Each structure stands twice: as C-alpha cells, then as structure tokens.
Amino acid sequence: MKKKLKIDLRTSYPPIPLVLSNKPIVGYRGWGLTPGCKLESVSVNYVWEHPILRNNKKPIIYDGRQRFQLDRNLFGFYAFKEPNFKLYYVPVLGKVSLFGTVIEHADGYRGQNVRVDHLFLLRIDDETELKRQVDSLSKTYDCEVMVRDKGKEGLNKVIAYYKYMEGESSASP
Amino acid sequence: MEIGKPEKIHEIELDPMEAPSPDFDEPAPREEPKEEPVPVEEEQEVEV
Numbered sequence: 001m002k003k004k005l006k007i008d009l010r011t012s013y014p015p016i017p018l019v020l021s022n023k024p025i026v027g028y029r030g031w032g033l034t035p036g037c038k039l040e041s042v043s044v045n046y047v048w049e050h051p052i053l054r055n056n057k058k059p060i061i062y063d064g065r066q067r068f069q070l071d072r073n074l075f076g077f078y079a080f081k082e083p084n085f086k087l088y089y090v091p092v093l094g095k096v097s098l099f100g101t102v103i104e105h106a107d108g109y110r111g112q113n114v115r116v117d118h119l120f121l122l123r124i125d126d127e128t129e130l131k132r133q134v135d136s137l138s139k140t141y142d143c144e145v146m147v148r149d150k151g152k153e154g155l156n157k158v159i160a161y162y163k164y165m166e167g168e169s170s171a172s173p
Numbered sequence: 174m175e176i177g178k179p180e181k182i183h184e185i186e187l188d189p190m191e192a193p194s195p196d197f198d199e200p201a202p203r204e205e206p207k208e209e210p211v212p213v214e215e216e217q218e219v220e221v
Contacts, residue, residue, distance in 0.1 A: 016179060022187045029174070043174060052189045078174045097192065099185045106177025115189040 024097035026117075027079025027109050028162060030090035037136035039116070041078075042090055051141040052115045053077065058101040059110045076103065076110035083162035088155045092137070093148070094119040095162060116141040120148040120158045 031039040031048065039048040059076030079096050095118040098111030119137055124130050130147065138145045146161075148154040 016182055018182045018184065020184050020186070022185065024185055024187060024189070024192050025183060054189075078176060080174070080176065097189065099187060099189045099192070102183040102185060103179050104181040104183060105179050108174065108176030110176070113189055115192070 024099050024115070025102050025104075025109055025111065026166075027081065027096050027098055027111075028083040028085065029079045029094065029096060030085060031092040031094070033091045033121075033133070037133055038140060039092060039119075039137075048116070048141075051143065052113070054113045055100075058112050059103050076101075076112055077114035078108060078110055079114075080108040082107075083159050083166075085155060085159065088152070091122045092119055093155075093158055116143055118143055119145045120161075121145055123147050123149050123154070 030042060032042055034040050034047060040046065041048070055076060077096070077098065079098060083093075083095070085093050094116060097115045097117055098109055098113070099115070100112030102109050102111040119141065121130070121133055121137060124133075134145045134147065148158050
C-alpha cells in the first residue's frame with residue numbers, strides 16, 4: 001500500500017536556517033531590452049513591466065526529488081550577490097532589492113518580490129536613441145539610469161561603481 | 174542564471190513600497206525660504 005507523504009520543502013530538505021528581517025536584500029543582475037524599452041529576463045520569457053514586481057507564490061526549495069511545473073515566476077526573481085557580472089553582453093545591468101520570502105543561494109538569491117533600484121545601460125552609437133532609452137527606462141522604473149561603455153573596461157567601471165556604493169552604504173549608520 | 178545551492182531562507186517583512194529608496198545622488202531637501210521680519214514700528218514725520 002502506497003502512503004502519501006506531505007513534504008514541507010521549506011523545512012524538510014535540506015535543513016536550511018530561516019532568518020527574519022525587515023531590511024531588503026540587495027542583489028545585482030542583467031536584462032535584455034524590449035523594442036518598447038522594457039527590461040526582460042535573460043533566461044526566461046518574462047518582461048518586467050513595473051519597478052516593483054510581486055509574486056503571490058513564495059519561492060520554494062527544489063530538493064531534487066520533486067518536479068515542479070515551470071509556472072510563471074514560480075521560482076522567484078533572481079539576482080547575484082556580488083556585482084561581478086558575467087552577463088557583460090546584455091544591454092542592461094543593475095541593482096535590485098528583494099523582499100518577502102528570499103532564498104539565499106551560494107552565489108545569489110531568488111526573491112518573492114523585487115524592486116529595481118539602479119540601472120546601467122550599454123552605450124550605443126546613436127545618441128538620440130540612447131537618450132530615448134535612458135529617459136524611457138528612468139521613467140518606467142523610477143530610478144537612476146547611467147550609461148556604460150562597451151567592452152571589458154566599461155563593465156569593470158560598473159563593478160567598481162557598485163562596489164564603491166556598497167562600501168558607502170555599509171559605512172553609513 | 175546559475176546561483177548555486179540554497180543555503181538560507183530570509184523572510185523580509187518590509188513591503189517594497191515602504192522601503193526607502195537607495196540614496197543615489199538624492200537631492201538634498203529644499204530649505205523653505207525664511208520670511209523677512211515685518212517691522213512693527215515705522216518712522217513717521219510728526220509736526221511738533
């Protein structure tokens with residue numbers, strides 16, 4: 001006779017500590033850009049329509065035994081812990097804050113709710129189009145948008161900027 | 174995005190709408206202009 005077992009994935013496997021906090025978690029990530037100048041996820045088909053996005057479903061821990069239906073946003077909003085972007089080829093890089101249930105992984109986070117805090121747009125040759133993109137992103141996501149130069153040097157400047165800002169915010173009381 | 178193995182769960186009770194925005198070059202609050210004091214007395218020419 002088969003028994004049905006209910007598994008609480010948040011506590012049963014693996015035994016993961018739970019931390020309560022009232023401070024958002026800061027993460028870094030990259031996006032693609034739609035023709036309508038909206039951010040879109042790189043690895044899934046998802047457009048970021050607003051500066052704050054909420055997910056009614058809490059992110060859960062995949063334990064290797066259960067298979068979950070790949071529902072929209074089932075796994076939460078992703079971000080890296082450090083601004084050491086490997087996605088140098090994507091047009092937009094930036095900083096986000098995560099809220100609600102946030103699963104901390106070794107190198108990043110999966111959050112239930114997210115807010116876009118700052119963006120770096122890749123420089124393009126057409127100055128008029130570049131200005132349109134900056135203005136549009138700034139308006140849609142209600143945050144500062146800076147322009148980064150192409151190539152490794154431009155990327156290193158972004159990393160240096162975020163590391164500097166990280167130091168500034170941790171130094172403040 | 175590859176973010177490795179799960180290590181911890183955080184419950185952030187703060188709502189994104191209530192959280193303060195990051196202070197990237199946030200402009201300083203504007204000071205209200207101070208009103209010039211209105212003189213209570215004024216000099217008048219009086220015939221003596």
